Amino acid sequence: MRRNPIDLSLYLVTDNTHSNLREFLNIVAQSIEGGVTVVQLRAKEASTRALIALGEALLAILRPLGIPLIINDRVDIAYAICADGVHLGQSDLNVATARAILGPQAIIGISVETLEHAILAQDEEIDYLAVGPLFPTLSKKDCGVLWRLEELNQVCALSRYPVIAIGGINETNIDSVMSSGVAGVAVISAIFRSPSPLNAAREFKKRIKQYATP
Amino acid sequence: MRRNPIDLSLYLVTDNTHSNLREFLNIVAQSIEGGVTVVQLRAKEASTRALIALGEALLAILRPLGIPLIINDRVDIAYAICADGVHLGQSDLNVATARAILGPQAIIGISVETLEHAILAQDEEIDYLAVGPLFPTLSKKDCGVLWRLEELNQVCALSRYPVIAIGGINETNIDSVMSSGVAGVAVISAIFRSPSPLNAAREFKKRIKQYATP
Numbered sequence: 401m402r403r404n405p406i407d408l409s410l411y412l413v414t415d416n417t418h419s420n421l422r423e424f425l426n427i428v429a430q431s432i433e434g435g436v437t438v439v440q441l442r443a444k445e446a447s448t449r450a451l452i453a454l455g456e457a458l459l460a461i462l463r464p465l466g467i468p469l470i471i472n473d474r475v476d477i478a479y480a481i482c483a484d485g486v487h488l489g490q491s492d493l494n495v496a497t498a499r500a501i502l503g504p505q506a507i508i509g510i511s512v513e514t515l516e517h518a519i520l521a522q523d524e525e526i527d528y529l530a531v532g533p534l535f536p537t538l539s540k541k542d543c544g545v546l547w548r549l550e551e552l553n554q555v556c557a558l559s560r561y562p563v564i565a566i567g568g569i570n571e572t573n574i575d576s577v578m579s580s581g582v583a584g585v586a587v588i589s590a591i592f593r594s595p596s597p598l599n600a601a602r603e604f605k606k607r608i609k610q611y612a613t614p
Numbered sequence: 615m616r617r618n619p620i621d622l623s624l625y626l627v628t629d630n631t632h633s634n635l636r637e638f639l640n641i642v643a644q645s646i647e648g649g650v651t652v653v654q655l656r657a658k659e660a661s662t663r664a665l666i667a668l669g670e671a672l673l674a675i676l677r678p679l680g681i682p683l684i685i686n687d688r689v690d691i692a693y694a695i696c697a698d699g700v701h702l703g704q705s706d707l708n709v710a711t712a713r714a715i716l717g718p719q720a721i722i723g724i725s726v727e728t729l730e731h732a733i734l735a736q737d738e739e740i741d742y743l744a745v746g747p748l749f750p751t752l753s754k755k756d757c758g759v760l761w762r763l764e765e766l767n768q769v770c771a772l773s774r775y776p777v778i779a780i781g782g783i784n785e786t787n788i789d790s791v792m793s794s795g796v797a798g799v800a801v802i803s804a805i806f807r808s809p810s811p812l813n814a815a816r817e818f819k820k821r822i823k824q825y826a827t828p
Contacts, residue, residue, distance in 0.1 A: 448687055449705035473662055476690035480711045491663035497694045501715055 406468055406507055407437040408528055408564050408584035409608050410601065413472075414442050414454075415592035425457055427597045432467060434601025436591070437584070440487050442472035455481040468507055475501050485509070485527070490517065495524040511566075513544055518555040530586060531555050533567025534577060538589050549576055556581035571603055578611040620682055620721060621651040622742055622778050622798035623822050624815065627686075628656050628668075629806035639671055641811045646681060648815025649822075650805070651798070654701050656686035669695040682721055689715050699723070699741070704731060709738040725780075727758055732769040744800060745769050747781025748791060752803050763790055770795035785817055792825040 412431050414424070428439060439462055441455050455469065455477060462469050468484035471477050475498045478486045485507025486498050498508055509528040512518040521529050534547050546567070556563050562583035569577055570590045577585055587604065594600035626645050628638070642653060653676055655669050665688060673695060676683050682698035685691050689712045692700045699721025700712050712722055723742040726732040735743050748761050760781070770777050776797035783791055784804045791799055801818065808814035 447705055448707060452707075474690065476688065476693075476707055476711075476715060479690075479715055480707050491661055493662060493666075493690055493694050497690075501690060501693055 405562075406527060408562055409612075410436045410604050411438045411440065411564055411566075411584050411586040412436040412591055412601075413440045413566070413586050413588045415588050416443055416445070417592055421454070421457060424454070425461065427592055428458060429461055430596070430598040431591050431601040432461070432465065434591075434598045435605030436467070436601050438468045438470060440470040440472055440586070441483075442487075442588075444473075448474075448477065451477050452481055455483060459483065470507060470509065478502060478506070487511070487530070495526055499525055509564075512555070515551055515554060518559060522558070522560055526561055528562045528564055528583065529555065529559055530564050530566050531582075532565060532586070534565050535568030535570075535573055537568035538593070549580060552577070552580045552582070571607070574604065574607050578608060584608065619776075620741060622776055623826075624650050624818050625652045625654065625778055625780075625798050625800040626650040626805055626815075627654045627780070627800050627802045629802050630657055630659065631806055635668070635671060638668070639675065641806055642672060643675055644810070644812040645805050645815040646675070646679065648812045649819030650681070650815050652682045652684060654684040654686055654800070655697075656701075656802075658686075662688075662691065665691050666695055669697060673697065684721060684723065692716060692720070701725070701744070709740055713739055723778075726769070729765055729768060732773060736772070736774055740775055742776045742778055742797065743769065743773055744778050744780050745796075746779060746800070748779050749782025749784075749787055751782035752807070763794060766791070766796070767794045785821070788818065788821050792822060798822065 439458060441458055443451060451474060458469050470485045470487050471483045472487050473492045475486050475493050479501055487509045488498060489511045490513055495508055507527045509530055510521055510526055511530045512521055518529060531547055531552055552565060564584045564586050565577045565582045566586035569585045569587055591597045591600045653672060655672055657665060669691060672683050684699045684701050685697045686701050687706045689700050689707050693715055701723045702712060703725045704727055709722055721741045723744055724735055724740055725744045726735055732743060745761055745766055766779060778798045778800050779791045779796045780800035783799045783801055805811045805814045
């Protein structure tokens with residue numbers, strides 16, 4: 401028996417530009433009020449203890465609202481804090497190992513960098529694919545070759561799992577992305593670096609609703 | 615039923631001063647020939663994929679010789695590559711979580727930075743304590759307050775688990791450390807930065823044997 405489907409429509413990935421924990425949590429809280437449906441904790445440079453502290457602070461906000469918390473890369477931390485799942489890059493643990501540690505109910509998403517990755521991912525026991533980067537972005541340096549929208553379309557057509565798009569998505573390009581059939585978009589800078597994360601999330605949400613899939 | 619006791623007498627912690635994987639593995643292989651009894655993979659700055667690659671390369675050398683491989687901090691990686699255990703600092707996952715992921719047979723060691731840590735550790739299900747730093751060292755910057763030898767003696771007297779000493783141990787101070795009743799010494803620089811890791815390990819081993827405990 402599989403877990404319930406997740407609302408992936410507006411997927412927030414955390415950035416590290418905030419100056420303190422309070423500001424960080426405030427941005428997340430605003431973005432949720434604006435309509436974010438899932439949060440991924442991504443903090444590559446943080447120590448284990450710092451990640452646990454951030455994760456637990458996020459859970460205190462998200463769990464009462466039923467919004468899933470996904471941990472980037474660190475399966476052990478997801479287990480330790482009882483997060484809802486993990487997001488794995490192509491350089492992280494493989495899906496089977498993560499699944500063995502976290503169990504069948506955990507949400508597991510993976511990043512795909514090429515069409516071949518997306519095809520291979522169909523044989524894994526995952527919950528979603530993240531396709532990116534679509535557009536240049538400030539949040540990830542050295543993020544590899546950009547995907548073309550036609551390729552994103554192809555992945556959406558072939559995938560038995562929901563697809564989200566990531567990388568430089570903002571109000572100027574979100575329509576082109578949503579039309580490709582994705583289940584949602586992942587955003588970092590467009591919310592974290594916005595003067596109003598609340599309004600930024602609301603604006604995304606409004607646009608996404610026009611493409612609502614059941 | 616608990617696992618067999620581990621020979622902790624000469625415990626090598628990996629350094630990151632090597633220029634490539636081949637050189638790194640060569641240093642480890644030499645140190646084992648010289649008498650190292652357990653190896654901890656510690657590479658704080660390495661990515662998940664890099665740690666997995668290093669860990670698997672080490673296991674290929676160590677497992678046939680029956681020498682345990684311990685992974686620093688990353689419980690998920692220890693699980694993924696079937697390493698023998700993990701070493702946890704005070705800022706890493708807690709012992710109960712690591713034990714839950716790795717199971718009862720895993721070796722779990724912890725770093726204690728104060729006498730209080732050492733006392734609290736007696737209630738955990740662990741395999742050894744690492745006390746340090748004893749002396750100033752190049753391998754770990756900002757490593758905190760140095761232990762006095764009298765405090766190390768105290769920990770050895772009170773601990774129901776084997777104690778190893780770490781931090782700046784070399785041929786000039788090893789006798790003072792071994793006399794305190796430790797089960798072994800952990801070394802990084804003294805082997806990794808030696809012109810001959812083989813001879814360095816041999817010299818350590820010779821000195822340690824004089825204090826052999828069953």
